[in-house]
Amino acid sequence: KNEVEQSPQNLTAQEGEFITINCSYSVGISALHWLQQHPGGGIVSLFMLSSGKKKHGRLIATINIQEKHSSLHITASHPRDSAVYICAVRSDQKLVFGQGTRLTINP
Amino acid sequence: EAGVVQSPRYKIIEKKQPVAFWCNPISGHNTLYWYLQNLGQGPELLIRYENEEAVDDSQLPKDRFSAERLKGVDSTLKIQPAELGDSAVYLCASSLVTAAEQFFGPGTRLTVL
Numbered sequence: 623k624n625e626v627e628q629s630p631q632n633l634t635a636q637e638g639e640f641i642t643i644n645c646s647y648s649v650g651i652s653a654l655h656w657l658q659q660h661p662g663g664g665i666v667s668l669f670m671l672s673s674g675k676k677k678h679g680r681l682i683a684t685i686n687i688q689e690k691h692s693s694l695h696i697t698a699s700h701p702r703d704s705a706v707y708i709c710a711v712r713s714d715q716k717l718v719f720g721q722g723t724r725l726t727i728n729p
Numbered sequence: 730e731a732g733v734v735q736s737p738r739y740k741i742i743e744k745k746q747p748v749a750f751w752c753n754p755i756s757g758h759n760t761l762y763w764y765l766q767n768l769g770q771g772p773e774l775l776i777r778y779e780n781e782e783a784v785d786d787s788q789l790p791k792d793r794f795s796a797e798r799l800k801g802v803d804s805t806l807k808i809q810p811a812e813l814g815d816s817a818v819y820l821c822a823s824s825l826v827t828a829a830e831q832f833f834g835p836g837t838r839l840t841v842l
Contacts, residue, residue, distance in 0.1 A: 719771030
């Protein structure tokens with residue numbers, strides 16, 4: 623079993639829909655990252671959080687340390703949000719990555 | 730400020746040939762990482778440098794992979810000889826210090842035929 627599990631693996635939605643991507647982890651962590659990867663592009667950090675909730679524009683990230691679970695939400699989704707979203711946890715000075723969630727937003 | 734620079738962006742080689750990737754981290758970043766990313770998977774750490782010292786190379790297949798970070802700035806990752814299974818994206822990242830946010834380069838997509 624992977625130390626970081628994301629769900630769903632693939633998600634297709636219509637423009638404007640509210641999107642939720644989930645991340646569960648099984649190790650002790652000092653921080654959790656949400657990253658975005660566009661096709662052919664590098665990885666961009668969206669959030670780093672260790673407790674509670676963070677918001678940036680239409681993106682919201684939450685984490686529940688007790689349940690070892692985090693969610694990434696996108697409000698009013700847009701086709702330009704189409705990308706792979708990766709959850710990564712910092713454990714023992716290493717980043718351990720989930721397999722990613724491929725999000726496609728159709729116009 | 731320039732981000733992490735990698736070259737080449739794409740490389741196609743035949744199996745058993747050598748290949749090298751180059752990374753220039755963000756200026757002032759002491760920690761440099763090389764990751765391997767297979768299709769549909771998250772990145773996996775190959776090696777982490779703090780300045781010029783490789784502090785974590787436990788996942789680097791040392792029979793065919795090697796890396797160096799001379800002078801604690803630029804780094805090269807080499808595969809010799811390449812195998813079909815090495816086809817992947819090789820990502821370089823850097824951070825100010827190990828616990829800080831990592832910034833990723835665009836990656837080198839390697840295809841081994």
